[in-house]
Amino acid sequence: MIVPCVRPACADSDLPDIARLDASSNPHPWGESLVIDALKTRKNWLVETADKESETAENQMLGWLTASQWGDQSELELVVVSKAARRQGLAKKLMNEWLDFAKQEGVTECLLEVRESNVGAIHLYESLGFELVGRRKNYYQTEQGRESAYLFTLKI
Numbered sequence: 001m002i003v004p005c006v007r008p009a010c011a012d013s014d015l016p017d018i019a020r021l022d023a024s025s026n027p028h029p030w031g032e033s034l035v036i037d038a039l040k041t042r043k044n045w046l047v048e049t050a051d052k053e054s055e056t057a058e059n060q061m062l063g064w065l066t067a068s069q070w071g072d073q074s075e076l077e078l079v080v081v082s083k084a085a086r087r088q089g090l091a092k093k094l095m096n097e098w099l100d101f102a103k104q105e106g107v108t109e110c111l112l113e114v115r116e117s118n119v120g121a122i123h124l125y126e127s128l129g130f131e132l133v134g135r136r137k138n139y140y141q142t143e144q145g146r147e148s149a150y151l152f153t154l155k156i
């Protein structure tokens with residue numbers, strides 16, 4: 001039986017798979033040097049398949065979440081799920097892992113910024129209780145020009 005499981009990412013051994021996921025499924029890829037920096041300096045989790053009936057089957061990495069933390073605040077930097085594995089609740093699993101961990105660490109507020117065109121991600125954040133608290137006009141570069149960022153927070 002194949003089940004998805006979430007675990008903390010390992011900065012060295014998980015780098016190749018995370019860099020591949022960033023390149024293939026992030027619409028605005030970070031590139032390897034930013035991925036390395038995130039794995040070294042932030043909190044990171046990944047979701048992968050685990051075949052419970054085979055000890056030899058290789059796990060397949062399907063998603064990655066990276067977040068920063070300062071004192072009682074934590075900020076989502078990126079959550080990305082493989083294009084082939086979307087709408088199966090994997091991003092939600094990663095988000096809940098981050099929120100549970102942050103709460104245990106004494107964080108009281110989680111923050112994030114998202115492109116206003118990213119309707120899927122906005123639905124995901126709202127489904128977890130995040131509230132829209134602001135908008136940064138023309139914050140992100142797009143192929144056509146610029147677009148605004150929405151700012152969301154969640155008290156935990």
Ligand SMILES: CC(C)(COP(=O)(O)OP(=O)(O)OC[C@H]1O[C@@H](n2cnc3c(N)ncnc32)[C@H](O)[C@@H]1OP(=O)(O)O)[C@@H](O)C(=O)NCCC(=O)NCCS
Nearest residue numbers: 078079080081086087088089090091092120121123124127
């Ligand atoms: C945004 C993203 C991470 C969602 O991953 P996912 O694993 O497909 O999300 P989930 O299956 O956990 O979705 C949970 C809920 O979020 C909402 N949601 C997710 N994707 C959605 C979409 N494309 N359209 C509308 N709602 C969506 C739904 O409410 C969904 O619940 P439902 O499937 O029961 O309706 C994924 O589309 C992705 O990797 N996008 C590219 C990277 C990105 O934009 N990241 C966010 C900015 S950092």
